[in-house]
Amino acid sequence: MAINSIPMIYHTSSRSSTKPSSSCNEKHHTYCFIVVMKMASSFNKLHILLCLLFATQTTMTRGQTRVDFYGTTCPRVQTIIQATVQSAFQTNPGVAAGLLRMFFHDCFVLGCDASILLSGTSTERTARPNLSLVGFEVINAAKSQIETACPGVVSCADILTLAARDAVVLVPTGRRDGLVSQASDAVNLPAFNDPISVQISKFRDKNLTAQDLVALVGGHTIGTAACAVFSYRLYNFSGTNQPDPDINPTFLPQLRALCPNGGNASTRVALDTGSVNSFDTSYFVNVRNRRGVLESDAKLLSNSTTLAFVQKFSGAMGVPQLNFGVEFARSMVKLGNTELKTGSQGEIRRVCSAIN
Numbered sequence: 001m002a003i004n005s006i007p008m009i010y011h012t013s014s015r016s017s018t019k020p021s022s023s024c025n026e027k028h029h030t031y032c033f034i035v036v037m038k039m040a041s042s043f044n045k046l047h048i049l050l051c052l053l054f055a056t057q058t059t060m061t062r063g064q065t066r067v068d069f070y071g072t073t074c075p076r077v078q079t080i081i082q083a084t085v086q087s088a089f090q091t092n093p094g095v096a097a098g099l100l101r102m103f104f105h106d107c108f109v110l111g112c113d114a115s116i117l118l119s120g121t122s123t124e125r126t127a128r129p130n131l132s133l134v135g136f137e138v139i140n141a142a143k144s145q146i147e148t149a150c151p152g153v154v155s156c157a158d159i160l161t162l163a164a165r166d167a168v169v170l171v172p173t174g175r176r177d178g179l180v181s182q183a184s185d186a187v188n189l190p191a192f193n194d195p196i197s198v199q200i201s202k203f204r205d206k207n208l209t210a211q212d213l214v215a216l217v218g219g220h221t222i223g224t225a226a227c228a229v230f231s232y233r234l235y236n237f238s239g240t241n242q243p244d245p246d247i248n249p250t251f252l253p254q255l256r257a258l259c260p261n262g263g264n265a266s267t268r269v270a271l272d273t274g275s276v277n278s279f280d281t282s283y284f285v286n287v288r289n290r291r292g293v294l295e296s297d298a299k300l301l302s303n304s305t306t307l308a309f310v311q312k313f314s315g316a317m318g319v320p321q322l323n324f325g326v327e328f329a330r331s332m333v334k335l336g337n338t339e340l341k342t343g344s345q346g347e348i349r350r351v352c353s354a355i356n
Contacts, residue, residue, distance in 0.1 A: 073153050088137075098135040102164070104335070113346060114178060117352040118181040118353060140351075140353065177352075188205070196306060211309050215313070215330070222279055225294060281315065
């Protein structure tokens with residue numbers, strides 16, 4: 001993810017047509033996941049409920065996660081985490097995007113093992129792409145309450161996963177916390193200026209497809225980025241003294257007004273112009289219209305495969321559509337199951353910032 005960016009899947013607008021269901025039933029080895037997305041500004045609050053069906057075996061085998069893993073050992077875990085996230089969200093709506101970004105950064109390095117939460121002089125948390133991560137206090141607050149209710153049971157990895165869920169999507173639990181966290185391991189996080197071939201390669205290394213890439217980058221719909229991350233595109237792209245030709249000329253004045261040459265590099269700009277407080281498909285419409293803020297966003301159009309998924313998610317005319325909410329959830333589940341530590345691997349930390 002980009003430096004000083006929230007949430008940005010990368011280092012550094014039409015609404016979904018899916019209609020919410022009031023209840024979801026488990027039937028024939030299928031889980032119906034309820035996705036809860038709560039984003040707000042000081043003027044409004046949006047609640048999006050998406051009922052997502054995943055064909056998932058209800059039985060457990062060694063080395064897998066499952067939904068409601070703590071149903072008997074810590075039945076209040078979901079309630080505690082949800083209440084903690086909602087409380088933080090009321091104070092700072094940006095925490096939802098921050099937790100989503102933290103989840104991505106954790107999972108992309110050595111799997112979803114909460115290694116991003118460990119403090120230290122050379123841990124992942126100190127790597128340049130991670131210096132702007134926010135939301136650690138939310139995870140710590142949830143962990144403190146959970147340890148009081150169920151000591152030594154719930155991993156920090158699952159707390160982070162469930163906190164991201166409360167921002168976006170429900171995912172299976174049962175992960176263990178990692179014992180290793182090194183800043184050098186963060187070098188392979190996707191970057192805001194990666195060419196599309198590099199983006200695809202980095203996702204492929206995590207067993208994620210080009211569709212997963214485009215779906216997960218769609219998380220930028222609720223993200224912002226600092227001018228420092230993309231202003232090079234506006235004035236002197238690749239040393240040409242010209243703007244990036246991939247930027248729509250009608251969009252360029254708007255970006256320049258927000259990030260004047262030599263201006264405040266820390267000024268934050270919405271990655272989904274006109275819809276930053278809604279988890280919707282307008283991000284893809286903007287990208288399709290060459291109104292992507294990050295270079296990596298713009299590069300989605302430079303590859304025929306990723307371009308096709310941008311068109312499908314954005315509802316382009318004459319193209320079979322994909323439901324972004326459903327596919328984002330599927331890709332989140334896949335990402336959450338990357339390089340799992342379960343069973344006797346790792347540990348259950350007492351404090352998320354330190355190994356036991």
